[in-house]
Amino acid sequence: MDVRASTSPFSPNIADTLGDVNIFTAAGDPVFFKDLWDQSQGIAVVALLRHFGCPCSWELASALKEAKPKFDAAGVKLVAIGVGTPNKARILADRLPFPMDCLYADPERKAYDILGLYYGFGRTFFTPAIAKVFSRFGALQKAVKNYTIKATPDDKSGVLQQGGMFVFKGKQLLYARKDEGAGDHAPLDDIFDVCCKVPVA
Numbered sequence: 001m002d003v004r005a006s007t008s009p010f011s012p013n014i015a016d017t018l019g020d021v022n023i024f025t026a027a028g029d030p031v032f033f034k035d036l037w038d039q040s041q042g043i044a045v046v047a048l049l050r051h052f053g054c055p056c057s058w059e060l061a062s063a064l065k066e067a068k069p070k071f072d073a074a075g076v077k078l079v080a081i082g083v084g085t086p087n088k089a090r091i092l093a094d095r096l097p098f099p100m101d102c103l104y105a106d107p108e109r110k111a112y113d114i115l116g117l118y119y120g121f122g123r124t125f126f127t128p129a130i131a132k133v134f135s136r137f138g139a140l141q142k143a144v145k146n147y148t149i150k151a152t153p154d155d156k157s158g159v160l161q162q163g164g165m166f167v168f169k170g171k172q173l174l175y176a177r178k179d180e181g182a183g184d185h186a187p188l189d190d191i192f193d194v195c196c197k198v199p200v201a
Contacts, residue, residue, distance in 0.1 A: 007176045009116070015039065015171035021110045023081060026089040026103040033111060036104070037077040041170050044077040045191055048112060048163040051083040052092045052105075053152025056183040057163070061098050067188055068099065076195045078102045083109055083161045084153040091151040107153070109161055117178050118162040167194045 011017065019034035037044035047064055049057040064080055071078045081104045082089060089105040092098055106112065112119070152159065165186035167175035175194045177186040 007173045010173055010176055012173075013171075014115075014173055015168060018111060018114055021106075021114065023111065024086045024089075024105045024107070026086055026093050026100040026105065028086040031104065036079045037168065039171055042077060042168075043075065043195055044079055044168045045071060045195065046079045046081065046166040046168065048106075048115070048117060048165070049080060049082040050161055050163050050179075050182060051151075051153050051158045052088040053084070053149055054159070054182065055147060056185075057082060058092065058096060058147055059183070060163075060185050061092060061096055061103075063185075063188060065096065065098050067192075068102070070192065071195070074192075074195055079104065081106050081111060083107070083112070083158040084151070088151045088153060091148060095146040095148060095151075107155070107158075109158065112161055112163075115164060115166070115176075115178075117164045118180065120160055165191060167191060 015034070019032065019039075021033040022030050023033060025031055036046070047060065049060055051057060061080060064078060068078050080098070080102055082092070084105055085107045086105045089103050090100070093100045093103050162179045162181060162184075164176070164178045166173065166177075175191065179185060
């Protein structure tokens with residue numbers, strides 16, 4: 001298990017705090033965070049991507065898409081959220097492709113702010129985490145085959161936002177990991193382990 005994964009910095013009520021955050025489906029419909037999965041007992045993997053125009057986000061989205069059948073078989077809801085407007089989300093969904101029914105847009109980075117995800121120039125370009133990208137060059141190259149920079153947010157401040165990975169059972173936060181920089185994604189094997197250890201209600 002990744003040593004940087006920890007739920008301790010988060011309030012036990014983090015799901016309630018996030019609940020009234022209004023984001024958008026990739027189709028452009030507003031939706032509250034609390035309506036993304038069953039808040040009583042549902043298990044959800046919530047992947048906060050960087051922005052929709054980031055090649056590393058395309059790489060993570062590609063890995064999540066490949067893992068989705070495994071999540072579905074385990075009864076786990078996959079939620080992928082990116083920085084940008086719904087039209088930018090649709091570019092990623094259409095060109096990668098990625099399933100629109102589990103893709104959401106947070107143009108104002110509200111959920112990112114509440115979760116305290118890292119932000120800034122240094123975190124984006126000058127972090128040791130960026131070296132991980134080069135170790136996965138083949139996967140990145142495959143993911144960006146249909147890439148376009150047009151998916152980048154119009155509000156360019158969004159390109160400095162880092163992502164993170166979270167697992168919830170209902171409102172209980174089971175796993176939390178903030179990405180240290182661009183391309184520093186949580187290991188999906190860790191996410192599967194967490195989901196598989198959750199007792200079924």
